[in-house]
Amino acid sequence: SGKRLPISVAPDNGRKIAIIGGGPGGLTCAYYLKRLGYSVTVFEMQPKLGGMLYYGIPEYRLPKKILDWEIQGILDLGINARVNMKFGVDFDLESLIAAGYEAVFMAIGAWKYSSARLDKEEEVAGVEGATVFLERQGLGVPNPVGNKVGVIGGGNTAMDCVRTSLRLGAEKVYLIYRRSEKEMPANPEEIEAAHDEGIEFVLLSAPHRIVEEDGNLTNLEYLKMELGEPDESGRRRPVPVEGSETLLR
Ligand SMILES: Cc1cc2nc3c(=O)[nH]c(=O)nc-3n(C[C@H](O)[C@H](O)[C@H](O)COP(=O)(O)OP(=O)(O)OC[C@H]3O[C@@H](n4cnc5c(N)ncnc54)[C@H](O)[C@@H]3O)c2cc1C
Known part of the structure; x- marks a missing residue:
């Protein structure tokens, strides 16, 4: 319908939580923590949020426009998102603690594809995961x-x-x-x-x-x-x- 339903959010309790990974796991966690009153920031290494829903499931099955709309509805609750931020490269646990985060939720998914157990599968051009x-x-x-x-x-x-x-x-x-x-x-x-x-x-x-x-x-x-x-x-x-x-x- 393009209409959003009102969603209740508890008053800010002043406590900061970092979420690593902006896929469905991280965004779901962010959504519920925000509704409980926490101040939540999602750190995502890719340029867009959505995880495998964005970078795995093809457009013909899940149009990016619909996905972006759904994600915006979550962010609009007052969740901060920082994209192009890779944990372990652009920031780490120490920097999060120094910035006042009291808890970290890791939701980095499982992107490693399984092997076909064939010789040279990693070397030959034209073969990939x-x-x-x-x-x-x-x-x-x-x-x-x-x-x-x-x-x-x-x-x-x-x-x-x-x-x-x-x-x-x-x-x-x-x-x-x-x-x-x-x-x-x-x-x-x-x-x-x-x-x-x-x-x-x-x-x-x-x-x-x-x-x-x-x-x-x-x-x-x-x-x-x-x-x-x-x-x-x-x-x-x-x-x-x-x-x-x-x-x-
Ligand atoms: C091709 C494909 C099709 C699928 N189709 C369906 C389907 O039709 N229906 C269904 O229910 N499920 C489907 N799935 C499964 C579904 O996509 C996953 O179950 C779901 O995305 C898992 O969510 P997640 O948040 O745990 O991980 P992900 O979606 O993988 O999200 C993890 C996020 O963490 C980020 N990240 C990783 N490392 C770092 C780091 N160091 N720093 C910062 N960010 C990081 C990644 O960039 C990513 O955005 C499909 C999966 C694939 C691969």
Whole structure:
């Protein structure tokens, strides 16, 4: 509706609290502390508040305009925000204590992407982690993709990457997942949207080897899988089929 509901805030109790990280965790903490009467400052290393909602979730799923509006509603309670401030670089615990902060809440998220456990994955140009790719998109800096993109994984982050790659102009986008579609952790509506947009699902396939030439990615070799007994997650464990090395078309 574009209208804000009135939110009650207790009178200022004169006590200062620093929050490190301006994602949903930090902003939620700031919101409740402010309502209890504390004087709250959020320190964020990125130029914009929002954390992964800003630098991870793509625009087509969560428009920045809506996110900015929601965040402004929180700040309007009287919360201070300082962006481009990295804890450990631009300030530290000592400087916060010296400035009169009595408590610090750390809400720095979990930005490290998991490894595909492939040789040379950190070295070969054209291979990178999902959050690195999506962060560039959130920052609004050039984010070129090749004609063919392969995304490894079957969760919501993988869905964000395949769908973003299409929007960046990739002609062919593969989603490579080691189990079947039934075991995918992504939301069903994300899976359906990826199908509708023409993503090719390469299922029961686990990445095996990065193929490169002069340090540049040229292909991905994968192993075909069969589903065995359920593992500790309750999903059937993928088992490699011997001699099934295949190059992505
Ligand atoms: C691609 C992707 C898609 C997702 N989609 C969904 C979804 O659809 N629905 C859903 O519910 N969840 C989704 N999530 C998960 C959701 O984004 C996270 O659960 C949520 O953002 C976690 O909030 P947080 O505040 O703990 O961390 P973050 O959002 O990561 O925020 C941490 C903040 O701390 C800042 N920071 C880190 N280090 C420092 C430092 N040294 N100094 C200052 N600031 C620092 C970071 O810049 C960041 O702004 C998605 C996650 C990803 C990666």
